[in-house]
Amino acid sequence: MNVVLKVSDLAVDFCIGEKIVNSPLRGINLEIRSGETLGIVGETGCGKTLTATAIMGLLPASARPRGRIEFADRGSLEPSSMGSIRGSEITMIFQNPQSAFNPIFTIGSQMRLVAQKRNYAKSEIGSMLNERLSSVGLTDTKRILASYPHQLSGGMLQRCMIAMAMISSPKLLIADEPTTALDATIGDQVLNLIRDLQDREGFAMLFISHDVTAVAKVADYISVIYAGRVVENGPASAVMKSPQHPYTKGLLGAIPSASKPRGTLIAIPGSVPSVLNDVVGCSFAPRCNLATSTCAEEPPTLTVGQQSVTCWMVNS
Amino acid sequence: MLDGELMNELMMQISNLSKTFDVHHGGRTHEFTAVDNVSLSLYKGEVLGVVGESGSGKSTLARCAFGISQPTLGETLILGKSLVGKSVRATRELRSNLGFVFQDPSGSINPRMTVRDAIAEPLQLRSQDRKSIDVRVSFLLDRVGLAENQLRRKSHELSGGQCQRVAIARALSTNPKIVLLDEPTSSLDLSVQAQILNLLEELRRDFELTYLMISHNLDVISHLSDRVAVMKDGRIIELGTTREVIDSPQHPFTRELIRVYSGSETSHEIPADFNLDKWQDGPLNTWAFQHIPAFLPVRKISSSSRPLILSENLDPTLDEVKVGWDVNLRNVGDILKDLHTDSIVMLRSGEVVFEKYFNGMSKTSPHLLQSVSKSILGALYGKVVENGEINPSLTFSHYLPELVSSVYGGATIQQALDMTVSVAFSEDYSDPNSEMARLDEAIGWRTSVSGREIGLRNYLKTLTPNGEHGKFFQYCSANTDALAWLICEVTGRTYQDLISELIWQPMGASGSATISVDREGLSVGNGGISCTTRDLALFGQLLLLMGEQNGQQILPRNWVKQTFDGSSPEVISADYLQALHPGGSYKNQWWITNSAAREIYGVGIYGQYLWLDPSTDTVIAKLSSIPIPVDPTHSRMHVALFRALARINL
Structure with missing residues (x-):
C-alpha cells in the first residue's frame, strides 16, 4: 500500500x-x-x-x-x-473537545465555516453536515448544529469534532x-x-x-x-x-x-x-x-x- | 488481604447520606442530587474502592463522608463519633484520624512551602516541638521513598510522582487511621502510577491503614481494593468483594465498564432504534449480524492456539471482472454493493486472492452465518457417524426418547440431514404466524407473543408429521435444531465444544466465533453460528481438500465424497431451487448444483454464502445484510457472481 x-x-x-x-x-x-x-x-x-x-x-x-x-x-x-x-x-482531533470549539459560536456555524473553506456549495452544506453528523452516530442533527459547545456532553462534542475533521x-x-x-x-x-x-x-x-x-x-x-x-x-x-x-x-x-x-x-x-x-x-x-x-x-x-x-x- | 478479625472493627459508617445542590439555570433554581441516600461501612484494614464516571457523585460522597463538605441528609460516624454539626475545633482530635490524598499533587501542596514544611504543617497545628517534628518528617520522607536532600525543595522542583509521594507523607503525618485516596494516580504517568500503587499498598500494610479509594479507573480500583462499590447517578448500584464484582457483575453498567477495561474489541452499544422483532431485516441487520453477543445469549467457540495463516496473493483486477446475468453486464465491485455485502473472501488453491470488507466489518469481525451454520453441523455429523457414535439410519426416538411423539419419532437422522422429513412446518420468513416465526420465538430471536416462549426443547416436541418421510425434499430449519440437540445428547458434549474440538481447532481457525443458544442453553443449530469470513473460507477449503489438511484427516473422506455426490435429484421439489439450477440436490446440509462444475454450497437468508467450486479449487465466503430474507433476483445474482469469480483464470 x-x-x-x-x-x-x-x-x-x-x-x-x-x-x-x-x-x-x-x-x-x-x-x-x-x-x-x-x-x-x-x-x-x-x-x-x-x-x-x-x-x-x-x-x-x-x-x-x-x-x-x-x-x-x-x-x-x-x-x-x-x-x-x-x-x-491532513486534519486533526484534539484531547479536549470543550476547548477545541469556540464557546461563543454554535457547532453548526463552526462546521459551516470549515465546509465553506473546503469549497462546498452553499446548497450542499446542509445535507453534507447532516450526513457527516449521522456518520459519527449523532441522530438529532438539527439540535446539535444549533447548540453551543457547553450545551453538549464531552462525548457528543468529540463526535462533532471527528465529523468536522471528516468534512x-x-x-x-x-x-x-x-x-x-x-x-x-x-x-x-x-x-x-x-x-x-x-x-x-x-x-x-x-x-x-x-x-x-x-x-x-x-x-x-x-x-x-x-x-x-x-x-x-x-x-x-x-x-x-x-x-x-x-x-x-x-x-x-x-x-x-x-x-x-x-x-x-x-x-x-x-x-x-x-x-x-x-x-x-x-x-x-x-x-x-x-x-x-x-x-x-x-x-x-x-x-x-x-x-x-x-x-x-x-x-x- | 483481610483476615476475619480485622474485618470486624468498624472504622467508618456512612448512613443514608445525601447531598443536593441548587442549580441556577435560566433564572430558575432547581435541586440537583449529587449523592442519593448512600450507606457504606468501612472496616479496619480494608481498601474500599468506589468506581464511577465523572459526575457519578463519588467525590462528593467522599468529601461528605470525610467532613470536608456537609451532607444535606444522613451522617457519617468515624470510630463511632459524628462530625456533623460540630465546630472544627471540637472535632480536631477526631479529624486527626483522617488523611487525604488528592488527584493533582502539585495543586495540593502550597507552592511556596518546602517539602519539609508541607509535611510538617499538620504536625505544627498540634503544637509539637520542632525537634520531634523533624524526626517525624525524616521518617515519613524515608517511608515514601524520597531522599533527605529533597527536604529543602519546593513543589515545582519535583516530578509528578515525587509530589504525590510528598502528598502521601503529609497525609500520614498525623498518624491517621483512615485515608481518603481521591484519584491518587490519575495525573501520573503509567510507569510512575505503578510505583505509587505499590507504595500505597506497602504503607497500608505497615501502618494498618484503612483506605477509601475513589477512581474512574476500574483497573486501578480493582488492583488495590478488597471491596468495590460501583457508583452511578449518585447511587451505589453494585457492592461486593472485588472478585465478585469483576467475575460476576450484576448491573449492566458494571458489565459495560468491565468490558471496556478488559479491552474486548466489539462494542456492545446497542443502536437506539434496536428492536428484537426487526433486527434480522435491513437496515438494523447490518449492525446486528456483526454483534450477536450484544443482544442474544451465546456460547464461545474456542479457536485454535496454532492458527493457520492463509497466504495472500491478492488480485486487484477481480473488482473489475464483468458479471453477466439477465441482459446486464456489471462490475464485481458494483454487484457487491447491490448485494449489501458485508464481507467477501475468495480462495484459489488455498490462497486469498480476493478479500473485501464493508459496513464496519474487518478480518477479525465475526458475522452471523444464518443457515450456513447448517453446513457446519453436516460436517460434525460426518465426524460422529464415522466414529460410530451415531447411526444415521436410526430414528431420533432411538437416541432422544423425549421426541418420540413428535414428527421426529418416526424420522431417521439421515432424513433430517437431507431435509426429507415430512413435517407440518412453514419456512415462510415473512409470515409472523408461520412455524418458522414460532421457532424464532422459541429460541429468543424474536419477542414472544404471550405463552409462546417455550425454548427449543419444548418447541420441537410440538412439531407433527405431514406425510411419508424420505420421499420429498422439504427445507425445514427445525430439523437442524433437532440434530444439534441430538448430537450433544449422544456425545455428552456441548455444541460449542464439538465444533471447536472436531473442526475449528484442527483446521486452525483463528478468529472469535460464537453459537447462539436458547434460554435453556440449547444451541441454535439451524443458523446461530457467528464467525469471521476467513475462518468460514478455511472451513470451505477443508472440504475441497477432501477433509485432509497438512496430512491430517480432519473430516472423513467418505463423508465429503458422499456430500459432493448429492442425493437423488428427484427428491428435490423446492421451486426456488429448481428455478436456479434444475436438477440440483441437497445432501448432509449442503446444496449441490447440477452444473458440470458440481459446485456445492451452504446458504443462509439475507445473503450468507459459502460457495465451493472443486473444478477450479475455489472457495468463496460471502456475508451480507440484504434487507429482506429471500429474494429470487438476489439469489440469481449471487450465483452469477460466484460463477464469474470462480471460473476466471488467475
Whole structure:
C-alpha cells in the first residue's frame, strides 16, 4: 500500500533569545500507509504532541525543525505549502473537545465555516453536515448544529469534532489523545467510531496516546517513544504480545488490570527525564535494570521478528 | 488481604447520606442530587474502592463522608463519633484520624512551602516541638521513598510522582487511621502510577491503614481494593468483594465498564432504534449480524492456539471482472454493493486472492452465518457417524426418547440431514404466524407473543408429521435444531465444544466465533453460528481438500465424497431451487448444483454464502445484510457472481 506520511530524522530545536535549546525530539522516524493506523505511545514530555504539531506545521515561531516530512505524492512538506494541506488533506482531533470549539459560536456555524473553506456549495452544506453528523452516530442533527459547545456532553462534542475533521475527506487524520478527557465507556465508543470511519473512508491515522490499552485497540502498528526517540516499533499485536525494549516491557508490566491477579506491580524506577537534559547514549539506561556500561554509547536499532528495537541489550 | 478479625472493627459508617445542590439555570433554581441516600461501612484494614464516571457523585460522597463538605441528609460516624454539626475545633482530635490524598499533587501542596514544611504543617497545628517534628518528617520522607536532600525543595522542583509521594507523607503525618485516596494516580504517568500503587499498598500494610479509594479507573480500583462499590447517578448500584464484582457483575453498567477495561474489541452499544422483532431485516441487520453477543445469549467457540495463516496473493483486477446475468453486464465491485455485502473472501488453491470488507466489518469481525451454520453441523455429523457414535439410519426416538411423539419419532437422522422429513412446518420468513416465526420465538430471536416462549426443547416436541418421510425434499430449519440437540445428547458434549474440538481447532481457525443458544442453553443449530469470513473460507477449503489438511484427516473422506455426490435429484421439489439450477440436490446440509462444475454450497437468508467450486479449487465466503430474507433476483445474482469469480483464470 502507498505511504501517506513518512517522517525522517525529525528534530525540533527552540531558539530562546540568542540561545538554541536542544531538541526534545532526537530523530523521530515514522511511516504510515493509507488505511492504516500508527499508534504512538509515550509518557508525559516524550515528544508525542510536538511530533504531531511539527507534522501539522503548527510549531511556535521559536521552533527550528530539522529532518524531513514527506506527505503522500507531494514529497517533502514545506511550511509554505502547508496552508493548502492543513485542515483539508491532513486534519486533526484534539484531547479536549470543550476547548477545541469556540464557546461563543454554535457547532453548526463552526462546521459551516470549515465546509465553506473546503469549497462546498452553499446548497450542499446542509445535507453534507447532516450526513457527516449521522456518520459519527449523532441522530438529532438539527439540535446539535444549533447548540453551543457547553450545551453538549464531552462525548457528543468529540463526535462533532471527528465529523468536522471528516468534512474534507482527509488522507491523514491525526488524533492526539482523543479519548483521554472522556469517561472510559464513552472513550471506548469513540474508539470504535474512529475505527469504523477508517474502514469506510480509508484514511491513514496517526493515533497519539499515553494510554497503551487505547492505542492497542485501534492501531495496526505501534511506535513507542521514550525521551524523544522511537525505541520500539512494530505490528501492534507483536508489540503488545512480545515487547522487546526494556521500557516497553516495563510499561506493559506496570498496567494494573481487573483481569490480572493482584500483587505488586512491576514498576519502572525513577521518572521520565526532562527533555532539557543532555542525553548521551541510551536515555532509558538510568531506569533500566539491564543497563551496563555499553549503554553510555548510542544504541543500535535492531530487528527482532517484525519489530525494530533501539537497544544494546536485545539479541536480534 | 483481610483476615476475619480485622474485618470486624468498624472504622467508618456512612448512613443514608445525601447531598443536593441548587442549580441556577435560566433564572430558575432547581435541586440537583449529587449523592442519593448512600450507606457504606468501612472496616479496619480494608481498601474500599468506589468506581464511577465523572459526575457519578463519588467525590462528593467522599468529601461528605470525610467532613470536608456537609451532607444535606444522613451522617457519617468515624470510630463511632459524628462530625456533623460540630465546630472544627471540637472535632480536631477526631479529624486527626483522617488523611487525604488528592488527584493533582502539585495543586495540593502550597507552592511556596518546602517539602519539609508541607509535611510538617499538620504536625505544627498540634503544637509539637520542632525537634520531634523533624524526626517525624525524616521518617515519613524515608517511608515514601524520597531522599533527605529533597527536604529543602519546593513543589515545582519535583516530578509528578515525587509530589504525590510528598502528598502521601503529609497525609500520614498525623498518624491517621483512615485515608481518603481521591484519584491518587490519575495525573501520573503509567510507569510512575505503578510505583505509587505499590507504595500505597506497602504503607497500608505497615501502618494498618484503612483506605477509601475513589477512581474512574476500574483497573486501578480493582488492583488495590478488597471491596468495590460501583457508583452511578449518585447511587451505589453494585457492592461486593472485588472478585465478585469483576467475575460476576450484576448491573449492566458494571458489565459495560468491565468490558471496556478488559479491552474486548466489539462494542456492545446497542443502536437506539434496536428492536428484537426487526433486527434480522435491513437496515438494523447490518449492525446486528456483526454483534450477536450484544443482544442474544451465546456460547464461545474456542479457536485454535496454532492458527493457520492463509497466504495472500491478492488480485486487484477481480473488482473489475464483468458479471453477466439477465441482459446486464456489471462490475464485481458494483454487484457487491447491490448485494449489501458485508464481507467477501475468495480462495484459489488455498490462497486469498480476493478479500473485501464493508459496513464496519474487518478480518477479525465475526458475522452471523444464518443457515450456513447448517453446513457446519453436516460436517460434525460426518465426524460422529464415522466414529460410530451415531447411526444415521436410526430414528431420533432411538437416541432422544423425549421426541418420540413428535414428527421426529418416526424420522431417521439421515432424513433430517437431507431435509426429507415430512413435517407440518412453514419456512415462510415473512409470515409472523408461520412455524418458522414460532421457532424464532422459541429460541429468543424474536419477542414472544404471550405463552409462546417455550425454548427449543419444548418447541420441537410440538412439531407433527405431514406425510411419508424420505420421499420429498422439504427445507425445514427445525430439523437442524433437532440434530444439534441430538448430537450433544449422544456425545455428552456441548455444541460449542464439538465444533471447536472436531473442526475449528484442527483446521486452525483463528478468529472469535460464537453459537447462539436458547434460554435453556440449547444451541441454535439451524443458523446461530457467528464467525469471521476467513475462518468460514478455511472451513470451505477443508472440504475441497477432501477433509485432509497438512496430512491430517480432519473430516472423513467418505463423508465429503458422499456430500459432493448429492442425493437423488428427484427428491428435490423446492421451486426456488429448481428455478436456479434444475436438477440440483441437497445432501448432509449442503446444496449441490447440477452444473458440470458440481459446485456445492451452504446458504443462509439475507445473503450468507459459502460457495465451493472443486473444478477450479475455489472457495468463496460471502456475508451480507440484504434487507429482506429471500429474494429470487438476489439469489440469481449471487450465483452469477460466484460463477464469474470462480471460473476466471488467475
